[in-house]
Amino acid sequence: MKKIIRVLLGFVALVFVAVAGFAIFVSARGIPHYDVPKLDAKVAVTPERVAHGQAIVMASCADCHTNPQTRKFSGQLIPDLPAEFGKIHSANITNDKKHGLGNWTDGQIITVLRTGIGPDGRFRVVMPSFVHMSDEDINSVVAFLRSDNALVQADASPSAAQEPSFLTKALTNTVMKPTPLPSQVVEAPAPTDAQAFGRYLVVGRYKCYDCHSKDFKTNNPMEPEKSEGYLAGGNTLLNRQQQEVKSRNLTMDGETGIGDWSEGQFVQAVRFGMSPHGALSYPMPKYSLMSEEEAKAIFAYLRTVPIIKNATPEDGATAKL
Ligand code: HEC
Numbered sequence: 001m002k003k004i005i006r007v008l009l010g011f012v013a014l015v016f017v018a019v020a021g022f023a024i025f026v027s028a029r030g031i032p033h034y035d036v037p038k039l040d041a042k043v044a045v046t047p048e049r050v051a052h053g054q055a056i057v058m059a060s061c062a063d064c065h066t067n068p069q070t071r072k073f074s075g076q077l078i079p080d081l082p083a084e085f086g087k088i089h090s091a092n093i094t095n096d097k098k099h100g101l102g103n104w105t106d107g108q109i110i111t112v113l114r115t116g117i118g119p120d121g122r123f124r125v126v127m128p129s130f131v132h133m134s135d136e137d138i139n140s141v142v143a144f145l146r147s148d149n150a151l152v153q154a155d156a157s158p159s160a161a162q163e164p165s166f167l168t169k170a171l172t173n174t175v176m177k178p179t180p181l182p183s184q185v186v187e188a189p190a191p192t193d194a195q196a197f198g199r200y201l202v203v204g205r206y207k208c209y210d211c212h213s214k215d216f217k218t219n220n221p222m223e224p225e226k227s228e229g230y231l232a233g234g235n236t237l238l239n240r241q242q243q244e245v246k247s248r249n250l251t252m253d254g255e256t257g258i259g260d261w262s263e264g265q266f267v268q269a270v271r272f273g274m275s276p277h278g279a280l281s282y283p284m285p286k287y288s289l290m291s292e293e294e295a296k297a298i299f300a301y302l303r304t305v306p307i308i309k310n311a312t313p314e315d316g317a318t319a320k321l
Pocket residue numbers: 056057060061062064065078088089090091092093100101109112113118123124125126127128130141159162
């Protein structure tokens with residue numbers, strides 16, 4: 001009997017040492033560094049790319065990177081990050097040579113967007129990784145960042161130091177990892193193939209699935225369709241006042257999804273933020289530069305996505321539930 005107790009105590013002590021050791025390791029190591037993948041790229045800046053890049057950036061980057069004081073992409077404290085992750089600031093991505101991207105190569109910008117790894121090797125957290133975005137779209141984003149648009153004109157505010165919580169450090173030392181650089185050219189399907197093009201917009205160009213599936217933690221960036229509750233909403237997000245807002249079910253379920261919506265209603269909701277039940281609010285991005293063709297293609301694709309019944313309390317009228 002005594003021996004068993006001694007063995008058990010020994011075991012408990014061992015577990016304790018292991019857990020304490022892991023905690024000390026994680027606290028001391030912080031957010032990990034990785035080898036920086038080598039990528040030579042030189043993006044030709046054309047007016048078409050700048051305009052196309054602007055449409056993507058206004059939809060997918062502006063909410064996080066615009067500083068309300070400077071009204072430029074000089075970075076800010078992410079206002080809607082749950083407190084458990086600590087304090088994370090988006091970076092200055094204006095053309096400033098010291099504090100922004102002025103001295104970064106195009107390859108370095110593309111690498112951080114695709115993998116999350118910065119030129120110093122540090123893993124950038126909270127920012128989504130744009131793994132499935134086409135090369136042409138990524139190049140257009142870079143072209144916009146290099147343009148003379150007021151949002152990216154050099155601003156000398158330094159990027160703030162990150163204050164990740166223990167949880168964020170633990171996650172980045174275990175499950176949250178950089179995504180790989182694509183090994184071949186990534187091409188978008190032709191817009192004439194509406195369903196394939198729509199899928200691309202949802203998983204590649206705009207990453208609608210990221211917010212509109214069950215939870216960021218169970219999303220699958222490499223194989224988006226394997227994310228839990230793919231496109232059926234319910235992900236708990238915060239607005240700028242740190243109040244909870246659930247993303248909504250975008251599958252074609254008649255009761256809890258958008259199965260009873262017309263194409264026109266959908267286009268109106270996505271491009272102008274007006275759903276049949278009223279205005280859509282932050283963090284649903286503003287897609288005012290999205291074309292009607294894109295919005296229609298997304299609707300065509302959503303018609304092919306497996307239906308999941310998942311009511312969210314904020315699903316327009318509660319009467320729907
Ligand atoms: C959810 C918020 C969010 C979105 C959306 C977002 N970013 Fe970021 N971004 C961040 C945060 C936070 C960091 C800094 C992370 C860190 O230092 O760990 C960052 C860092 C960066 C960096 C690295 C800068 C540096 O100095 O380290 C670049 C470049 C960048 N973002 C560009 C973009 C572009 C382009 C888009 C849109 C295609 C985008 N981001 C979308 C939050 C976001």
